[in-house]
Amino acid sequence: LIKNKLISDMCRINILYMICCAGSGHIGSSFSSIDLMNWIIGELDKKYENLYFFSSKGHDAPALYNSLIAHGKLDFSYLKRLRKIDGLPGHPDINTPNIFANTGSLGMGISKSKGIIKANKLKGIDSKVIVLTGDGELQEGQIWESLNRVPQENLKELMIIVDNNKFQSDRSVKFTSNLGNIEKKFKSFGIETISCDGNNVNEFSKALESLELSKKPSALIANTIKGHGVSFMHGDSLIEGEFYQYHSGAINQKDFDSSILELSNNINKIIKDLEIKFEFKLSNYKKEEDSGKINNFQSLLNxxxxxxxxxxxxxxxxxxxxxxxxxxxxxxxxxxxxxxxxxxxxxxxxxxxxxxxxxxxxxxxxxxxxxxxxxxxxxxxxxxxxxxxxxxxxxxxxxxxxxxxxxxxxxxxxxxxxxxxxxxxxxxxxxxxxxxxxxxxxxxxxxxxxxxxxxxxxxxELPDKFDELSKLKKGHGNTISDGEELCIMTYSPILLNEICKSKKLLLENNINPKVISMPWLNVFDNNWIIKELNNLHLIIVEDHYVEGGFAEKISLAISRLDVDIKIDVIALEEVPKSGTNQEVLDYHGLSSEKIKEKILSLIQP
CATH class of the missing domain: 3.40.50.970 (Thiamin diphosphate (ThDP)-binding fold, Pyr/PP domains)
Structure with missing residues (x-):
């Protein structure tokens, strides 16, 4: 039990380091669930030949990754690879070792668990499936749909754990959409259900054992504290309706240093009190300086x-x-x-x-x-x-x-x-x-x-004179930069910025494309198309799958007109990667350099 507490607090240190290196991630829900995760992965995994454990909410991926690392199921080198290309994605993905389901889109976990159990039964394999959900996640209707037939099908292999940390994205669950008595709700579906302190290993280890002995489909309502382990992050200290500040995102250097000090002091106290021979070292994290000032900064949210x-x-x-x-x-x-x-x-x-x-x-x-x-x-x-x-x-x-x-x-x-x-x-x-x-x-x-x-x-960053050049007229795009023979069009402000950079690179090759920003995604003025695009090679760049995207829509509109417009498309052709913004743009061929290279390949013999 002491081992669980030690490992969990060390994982909390690594969770902070991981998220701050990434620049984003979910601290609060990772801290609330890490004690349970370490017990399941470190102890319960030894009891079952085929244990499937995964997080349905997915926001606590940093906790899951660090628990897997702590128990030798994921390489330690991944610690610096959260939200990096070909590293650890922001939400769980089955391409990561020992991840059993893609999650992050809420409400799917119990249904996925049922499928795992039934598939293994068809194979003649005994399995145990433990799925961790969030309490806010219980507002999704699929959760309750997935429970309807569980007792009827006697899915005794299923164990649901609710990380009942009382907070969701911004505010408390009670303030946002009160769930009432969660334990009674699960019991009403015929699920064997127990509540306990989800941050107290003595309590939840006994509760998990009791549920297993019942030989029934079961649920543990784990009453946890969001941000548990670092006192100033504890959600239970907030007044009703107050915003929780540590749901997502990296923390500042001062909060990071204070958190590490509190956690390391807790670890040292346990070691000293029990006279355990154990030493640990900390690698310091220092926030990187901003790479540079954004000119003509735009915040559409504000x-x-x-x-x-x-x-x-x-x-x-x-x-x-x-x-x-x-x-x-x-x-x-x-x-x-x-x-x-x-x-x-x-x-x-x-x-x-x-x-x-x-x-x-x-x-x-x-x-x-x-x-x-x-x-x-x-x-x-x-x-x-x-x-x-x-x-x-x-x-x-x-x-x-x-x-x-x-x-x-x-x-x-x-x-x-x-x-x-x-x-x-x-x-x-x-x-x-x-x-x-x-x-x-x-x-x-x-x-x-x-x-x-x-x-x-x-x-x-907004291109120079963008607002001067942009006029709201239904079905019309806005020419941001004139050119000859070639036209590059997008609707995305991010890609527009990349395209403007690409134009500078193309000019070095004596290629001068027209650049158009098109805010209308499915409404097009025929006269505008004829005037602005006729006799041009149109290259559409979009941050969407090719199938069903903007390019298909404007291409259909063009096909109905008597015009001479050659069309090519640069867009997503596979499931998007998780990584830094620059990594993801590069990988999918949507950065300025990659757009330039693609355009050269399209226009040069």
């Missing part, structure tokens, strides 16, 4: 936060619905200004979108918010249903596209344009500057159509 408040002041019909991402979708000020028009839905995208549908039928203008990868996929049927009611809804999707590259493919929205295709009366728009955010939000509110606003969430 611009959106200001714009939606201004629009709501002038239009009392606007309501904002949020899926537990109030910080990441810029809605803090909206909630403060219009609490009665702010609808928190928790991690329940299908419920959120259907609520929006009824707001629309009752005459309101609902604006629905989440990450694009979740907003456009999980509730897609509900989005389609809403569209058949001939109402108007705005869907604001953030973290759209390939970047940031760190979280990995569960969060990289590279099929959202395809997902939103086929929705009745829906326009797709991607703002490329802070000024365009304001303009397009205003346009979206006034438009009679459904709108999908696709937002880049990371800061970027």
């Amino acid at each position: 611009a959106y936060s200001e714009s939606i408040v201004e629009e709501a002041k002038n239009n009392k019909k606007i309501v904002a619905l949020d899926g537990d991402l109030i910080l990441d979708t810029g809605l803090i000020n909206f909630e403060k200004e219009f609490p009665e028009r702010f609808i928190e839905c928790g991690i329940a995208e299908q419920d959120m979108v259907s609520q929006a549908g009824s707001f629309a039928t009752e005459g309101y203008i609902p604006i629905v918010h989440s990450f694009s990868s979740f907003l456009t996929s999980r509730p897609n049927e509900q989005i389609y249903n809403n569209s058949t009611e001939n109402t108007k809804i705005i869907y604001s999707g953030f973290l759209a596209g390939l970047l940031p590259g760190g979280p990995g493919h569960s969060h990289q929205a590279v099929r959202d344009i395809a997902s939103m295709s086929g929705i009745n009366n829906l326009e797709m728009i991607q703002p490329n500057s802070e000024k365009q955010v304001k303009e397009f939000l205003n346009y979206s509110i006034k438009s009679p159509n459904n709108i999908y606003l696709r937002f880049c969430s990371i800061p970027f």
